[in-house]
Amino acid sequence: MSDASMKLNPSTKPAAPVKWQHHSFGQRLLRYLLWIFCIWAIVQSVRYIEVIPEFLYDAPEQMADMLGRMWPVDWAYFQPDVLQGLMETLHMATLGTVLSLFLALPLGVMVAPNITKSRTLNLVARVLLVASRSVNSLVWAMLFVAIFGPGPLAGMFAIALRSVGFVGKLIGEALEQTPKGSIEALQAAGASKFAQLWYGYWPQIKPAFWSVALLRWDINVRESGVLGLVGAGGIGVVLNTCIDLFQWDRVALVLFTILVVVAVAEIVVLQIRKRVL
Numbered sequence: 580m581s582d583a584s585m586k587l588n589p590s591t592k593p594a595a596p597v598k599w600q601h602h603s604f605g606q607r608l609l610r611y612l613l614w615i616f617c618i619w620a621i622v623q624s625v626r627y628i629e630v631i632p633e634f635l636y637d638a639p640e641q642m643a644d645m646l647g648r649m650w651p652v653d654w655a656y657f658q659p660d661v662l663q664g665l666m667e668t669l670h671m672a673t674l675g676t677v678l679s680l681f682l683a684l685p686l687g688v689m690v691a692p693n694i695t696k697s698r699t700l701n702l703v704a705r706v707l708l709v710a711s712r713s714v715n716s717l718v719w720a721m722l723f724v725a726i727f728g729p730g731p732l733a734g735m736f737a738i739a740l741r742s743v744g745f746v747g748k749l750i751g752e753a754l755e756q757t758p759k760g761s762i763e764a765l766q767a768a769g770a771s772k773f774a775q776l777w778y779g780y781w782p783q784i785k786p787a788f789w790s791v792a793l794l795r796w797d798i799n800v801r802e803s804g805v806l807g808l809v810g811a812g813g814i815g816v817v818l819n820t821c822i823d824l825f826q827w828d829r830v831a832l833v834l835f836t837i838l839v840v841v842a843v844a845e846i847v848v849l850q851i852r853k854r855v856l
Contacts, residue, residue: 648825648828653829672803675803676796683742688776691754712745734806
């Protein structure tokens with residue numbers, strides 16, 4: 580409204596300023612309810628954990644006592660016991676990763692709807708991938724120890740089946756996001772389905788595939804270090820034996836070895852991804 584009209588109509592009042600709100604009343608109410616639910620969940624969790632105050636107060640003293648028993652480290656125990664367990668762990672992680680790649684590739688192709696048009700096959704592949712990811716590697720190891728007996732073979736299959744869901748899901752997503760230009764050109768030229776996969780899809784997902792493979796191998800090196808706690812071979816068997824015999828100086832050696840191997844694997848994978856991929 581102009582100044583002239585304001586002078587002609589002095590009774591006219593300016594419009595009230597609009598009050599800006601970041602959230603509506605319903606959104607604020609939902610946020611408050613969510614906070615109340617989180618607090619309730621934390622309180623219930625603390626109740627069911629059954630914290631014993633005497634043990635909690637005594638924990639620092641017990642921790643100091645255990646660390647004192649770990650020093651000095653028994654470095655002489657490294658060869659051959661720890662070294663042999665370490666080699667088993669690396670072999671389990673490597674073979675399990677390779678086996679998971681062979682199993683995950685067809686499942687990744689089946690789960691991608693732009694390649695596999697059958698919804699039934701898509702659903703079957705998705706269920707298998709979800710089942711693989713939903714079961715922890717320790718649970719897989721316990722199952723395979725019951726089937727094959729204690730040893731690294733059970734650990735290798737546990738690592739493989741745990742990794743299939745991770746690798747297959749990422750491969751399927753990479754295939755779904757592949758640009759369609761080269762694929763349509765191959766289809767127009769009359770290329771077979773295998774030729775489309777090999778010359779159209781594979782060159783585009785190859786960097787992502789090897790990156791996922793290296794990342795999964797790095798994860799498997801870490802996970803295979805504890806599979807021996809349930810009898811699936813590797814350095815975890817050595818760790819479990821030392822704990823059962825209260826040989827804390829040797830426990831410190833095994834833990835330090837695992838830490839070094841995980842750090843070296845992380846550096847190696849990082850350098851390969853930077854320089855090769």
